Amino acid sequence: MKEKVAIQGIAGSFHHQVAREYFGNDVEVEECMSFQEVVANLLAGRSGKAVMAIENSIVGSILPNYALIDDNNLRITGEHYIPIQMNMMAVPGQKIEDIKKVYSHPMALLQCKEFFKNYPHIKLVEDEDTASVAKRISENGKKHVAALASRAAANLFDLEILAENVHTLKSNSTRFLVLQKNNEDLKENISDKASMKFILESRRGSLAEVLEIISDHKLDMSKIQSVPVGNTPWKYAFFVDVLFNMPGDFEEALALLMKKTDRLTVLGTYKNKWL
Numbered sequence: 320m321k322e323k324v325a326i327q328g329i330a331g332s333f334h335h336q337v338a339r340e341y342f343g344n345d346v347e348v349e350e351c352m353s354f355q356e357v358v359a360n361l362l363a364g365r366s367g368k369a370v371m372a373i374e375n376s377i378v379g380s381i382l383p384n385y386a387l388i389d390d391n392n393l394r395i396t397g398e399h400y401i402p403i404q405m406n407m408m409a410v411p412g413q414k415i416e417d418i419k420k421v422y423s424h425p426m427a428l429l430q431c432k433e434f435f436k437n438y439p440h441i442k443l444v445e446d447e448d449t450a451s452v453a454k455r456i457s458e459n460g461k462k463h464v465a466a467l468a469s470r471a472a473a474n475l476f477d478l479e480i481l482a483e484n485v486h487t488l489k490s491n492s493t494r495f496l497v498l499q500k501n502n503e504d505l506k507e508n509i510s511d512k513a514s515m516k517f518i519l520e521s522r523r524g525s526l527a528e529v530l531e532i533i534s535d536h537k538l539d540m541s542k543i544q545s546v547p548v549g550n551t552p553w554k555y556a557f558f559v560d561v562l563f564n565m566p567g568d569f570e571e572a573l574a575l576l577m578k579k580t581d582r583l584t585v586l587g588t589y590k591n592k593w594l
């Protein structure tokens with residue numbers, strides 16, 4: 320049986336594009352309307368893998384997704400980056416001046432905030448997914464509203480692009496993680512990247528010691544993200560991604576990091592896809 324992949328959004332969404340690029344064009348997807356639903360789908364076994372956006376080059380990390388991965392004990396088995404081009408689209412025959420509201424995924428709206436400063440008459444409204452908004456506008460034939468979504472969504476739902484590439488910086492890219500349940504068998508994969516999470520004592524030099532271990536073992540840290548720890552105000556968990564040439568270097572560093580940190584977990588080792 321073919322493996323199903325849970326995605327946030329529907330066909331025409333950026334998650335859908337990633338699922339097709341990563342798993343092949345004939346991938347079978349489970350369309351979910353929130354990141355929580357993606358995780359629930361995976362945990363219930365309706366899908367074997369999931370794709371989840373984790374950070375965007377313009378607006379930064381999607382912090383709640385770090386918590387979703389960690390709290391639900393998910394495993395990262397891969398990553399994928401895609402360039403993101405945002406387009407404003409509506410039922411054909413209208414001009415930007417006719418549009419009163421633009422609906423899209425919150426991350427998409429954030430990526431295009433600058434553009435809309437020139438159109439103060441347009442109200443930006445958060446919705447579940449870029450493509451599902453395009454679909455709804457098309458099905459209802461509704462005027463005076465637009466979606467922010469991919470060119471694929473405009474083609475799929477016969478909408479007209481009123482403004483293309485409306486994201487704030489030309490080079491806009493989103494990083495996605497491929498996830499699975501932790502207790503499921505891992506196919507042996509070649510890895511040169513690891514994601515881990517740990518908590519540090521609030522003590523002078525505690526983070527510096529961690530960074531020194533990382534550097535001493537020739538690990539290249541590609542990301543560090545602090546996230547507040549649940550019930551304790553101003554206490555942080557650190558999510559760190561490192562790149563390595565020799566898996567042995569990572570194993571050695573890990574053994575030392577275990578001693579210097581609290582509750583260290585390796586969220587996954589996988590192949591670095593950053594171009």
Ligand SMILES: O=C(O)C(=O)C[C@]1(C(=O)O)C=C[C@@H](O)C=C1
Binds near residue numbers: 332403449
């Ligand atoms: O709404 C979509 O099309 C999505 O795939 C979601 C999402 C995100 O969660 O960041 C994916 C990529 C873009 O950064 C904007 C939106």
